[in-house]
Amino acid sequence: MEEADCITTWCDISLRQRFMIRIFSSEDDFQRAEQAAHLLKVPVEICEGKPLVESGFFLWSHSARLELGFESEGALASADLNEVDARIKSGKKSHLSRSIGIDKHGGLKVLDAMAGFGLDAMVMMGLGCEVQLVERSQVMHVLLRDALDRFSSTQSSSAAGVECGDVVKFIKNLTGPPKYDVIYLDPMFALRKKNALPNRRAQLLVRLVDSSVSEQSLVQLIKLSQRKASMRVVLKRRRTDPVALKPDWQIRARTVRFDVYRGLGEV
Numbered sequence: 001m002e003e004a005d006c007i008t009t010w011c012d013i014s015l016r017q018r019f020m021i022r023i024f025s026s027e028d029d030f031q032r033a034e035q036a037a038h039l040l041k042v043p044v045e046i047c048e049g050k051p052l053v054e055s056g057f058f059l060w061s062h063s064a065r066l067e068l069g070f071e072s073e074g075a076l077a078s079a080d081l082n083e084v085d086a087r088i089k090s091g092k093k094s095h096l097s098r099s100i101g102i103d104k105h106g107g108l109k110v111l112d113a114m115a116g117f118g119l120d121a122m123v124m125m126g127l128g129c130e131v132q133l134v135e136r137s138q139v140m141h142v143l144l145r146d147a148l149d150r151f152s153s154t155q156s157s158s159a160a161g162v163e164c165g166d167v168v169k170f171i172k173n174l175t176g177p178p179k180y181d182v183i184y185l186d187p188m189f190a191l192r193k194k195n196a197l198p199n200r201r202a203q204l205l206v207r208l209v210d211s212s213v214s215e216q217s218l219v220q221l222i223k224l225s226q227r228k229a230s231m232r233v234v235l236k237r238r239r240t241d242p243v244a245l246k247p248d249w250q251i252r253a254r255t256v257r258f259d260v261y262r263g264l265g266e267v
C-alpha cells in the first residue's frame, strides 16, 4: 500500500524521533490542508469541529489557518500574527532588533537558521529585513509556510525562501561571496526541572522536535556561521544560560539574552 493511502503515516520530523501525524480540515479550509498534506504525504480527513485524537500530534486547518495540536489536550498552537504585528509596531529598539542591527542598518539580509513558528523572522521582515528561513522539522516547516502565507497577505514583505532541512548542511552549502549579513540562531532552550510552564507554542514544540543541542555542537555552529555572515551572528539564549562561546557583546532582556559575534564573511 502507498504511504498516502493510509489514514495515518509516519512522518520524519526530527533526526531522532518519529511521530504519527494526522491532518484534519473543515470543508472551507481544504485547500490549505491539501498543501500541508502534499508536503507531509498524509491524507486530509474532513472534520468540522476540533478533532478528537487519541494519540500523537495533528494539524487542523480551520478558520483560515493551520494549527498544531496534541491528542485532545489543551489549546492548539500556531503563529499569532497579532503578536507579530505588535512587535513590529514596537519598532527598531527592541532587544531582537538591536541584536540583529536593525536599529542601525536598513535592508539587512538575514538567515533565520532555526525558524520554528517564524515569529522572530516575521518581525524582522516587518522591520525591513530580507529573511531566508531554515527549519529542520517537517511539521514545523508546514506550519511555517502557512504562517508566512498569512503574513504576506497582510504585509508588503514576503520571505526570501523557506527551506526544510538542517542548518549545518544549509550553511556548509553556501558558496561564493557572503549571502547574509546576519545569521540568527535560536535553538531550543535546554529543559529545566523546575520551570514555570512555557507558553503553548513552546510546550508543543519541545515535545515535537529534537530539542537536545550540545554546547560543543553549538560552538561549532557559531564558528561556522561566523565564517559565512558578513556582519553578525546572533545566538538567543535564556538570560541565565552559560555562555557557549565568548561573545563580542551581549544584549540582555528580562528573560532572554542575545550573544552577538562578529561575522568574518569569508569568501
Ligand SMILES: C[S@@+](CC[C@H](N)C(=O)[O-])C[C@H]1O[C@@H](n2cnc3c(N)ncnc32)[C@H](O)[C@@H]1O
Residues within 6 Å of the ligand: 113, 114, 115, 116, 117, 118, 119, 120, 121, 134, 135, 136, 137, 140, 165, 166, 167, 168, 186, 187, 188, 189, 205, 209, 210
Ligand atoms: C526555539 S525554536 C525557534 C523559534 C523561532 N525563533 C520563532 O520565533 O518562532 C527552535 C527551532 O529550531 C529548529 N531546529 C533545531 N535544530 C535545527 C537544525 N539543526 N537545523 C534547522 N532547524 C533546527 C527546531 O525544530 C525548532 O523549530
